[in-house]
Amino acid sequence: MTLRARLVVARPRFRLDIDLEVASGQVVALLGPNGAGKTTALRALAGLTALDGGHITLDGDPLHTFAAERRPIGMVFQDYLLFPHLSALENVAFGPRCHGAARADARRTAAAWLRRVGLAEHANARPRQLSGGQAQRVALARALAVEPRLLLLDEPLAALDAHTRLEIRSRLRRHLADFDGAVVLVTHDPLDAMVLADRLVVIENGAVVQQGTPAEVARRPRTDYVARLVGLNLYRGTAAGQQVKVGDMLLSVADHLDGPAFVAFSPAAVALYRTRPDGTPRNLWQARIEGIERHGDNVRIHLEGPLTASADVTPAAVADLDLSPGQRVWASVKATETHAYPA
Template sequence: MHVEADLPGRVRAGLTAEAGEVLVVIGPNGAGKSSLMRVIAGLEPGRVVVDGRDWSDLAVPERRVGYVFQDQSLFPHLSALDNVAFGPRARGRARRDADRTAREWLERFGIGDLAERRPRELSGGQAQRVAIARALATEPDVLLLDEPFAGLDVSAQMALRIELGRHLRDFPGVALLVTHDAIDALTLADRVLVLDEGRVAQVGPPAEVAAEPRTPHVARLVGLNLVAVAEGEQLIAFPPDAVVVSLHEPEGSTRLRWHGQVASLAPHGDAVRLLVHASPDLLADLTPAAATELGLVPGREVWLSAKATAVSRYAARG
């Protein structure tokens, strides 16, 4: 399946996905992730071509798309069963057949006993299961999931992530999942697509994108520092625990070095994580004892350095 989406002035993205593939879309706020999904669904104007067929003039019901919104967007006056059965009924299925399909999907998500409850009677995790079941019940060619775990507590996120992963493995169409969480990309994606300023900045397997991020947003998501060198033609990436913090400029030619002010300090596991406004902003992990010994507080001038052998170097464009 090949998709070209063009929303003038905002999003211009081309993507190719095979049937059964899960493509996770990540990028900073304003990159165009949700706009891309809404254009494909027909909820915003824009040119969309799918497998050579122009969808631009197709009405929403004519597009075989299932859409899961951040806020579930369930019909508040309908039961869970009727919410899930709505799509099949709208596509012409008989009521009894649509209800049977809806019950099957609710059972698959382990909430068959909640079929008669209204959305206000459901927890956030239960409501999101209903929303996903509703999208899948229409047997879509394309499944769009816009931050499906947003607003859920950590335990509910973990449970739903595992459950959704199981259903996505059996889904025969193409699934696009927008997220801000690196865990989603690493656990659910077959490939990751990175949007930046409405353009595709990087696409590849999760491990590859995590190991060689090409945008600061992705680097921060996976906990790496990213610095452009050689006039922007090459990137170097390195973890915060490979950074040495000192109050004086380090000596020796084997280290890369930066100078800046401490912006913030925060606990990070057993370490203290520093954000330093250098050029660019960098993260550094050090022990609480070292942070105390150096007298680190916001505004303190520091030097950061990393051994050349501790960094990964790769081309800025793949």
């Protein structure tokens, strides 16, 4: 294991206390709502925020005893923080120079890294002459030029527009795959996390609430935040066989289990009706439409009732059913569309 850390940072109204392990060659993404402690954790790893407890061990070295400038770390900040008066080449060479490399050697290293990130022809450009995607690649090259054992990325794609983000995310994934150290990525974007990370660590209120591979976290969310992140309706109840009691409602589910349980289903699994449907759908309830919004190619309907839920329908269905806020509708979900698992 390359990185092992327990990060404890105490503030008057906030306390971060998390354990973190990152293997060599692994990318771990820290996810969480605003104020959860993600950036505090990253700054603590970098030595920019002092620990109030815990430790940071990197390849067996007690990193928490080192000053920030002595830690073998590369960091890419959200706004990149390139030196505006230096060229791209000089920005990348800055790190090796700070580590004692001769000017000529530092410039050779920087030129090599600019070639690797596809910016050799922009070596003499100042930051103001670079696009957002180019500036991000210069910042990444600067971080990697010092040959770090730990790479820290703070919202590295947040400053990019949607089109550029797609291209740079793909490039970043390739560069991270070539890096043999540990990587910790902070992001609020679930797609960035799912594409770039090998493992997700979800933080809420300064504590780890869930962790696992992207597939594991997406399939079995354990908090409302994670459920929203991966686009699922999530409920907690008590299971008995193939039924889960959630509040006053008894949900039929496909899975067989007993005891505290979560039930999750996709908004696309929710069917809406203006009148009570014929037959006896097992999971059927009456709800009030709280809101309607465009969601990709579909329309997301927010429902209030025995189950607060989101339903995704087509624009044609909105017109056919004449759906509008405040209206009462019937909603149903097939048991086969649900996923139940232990809480």
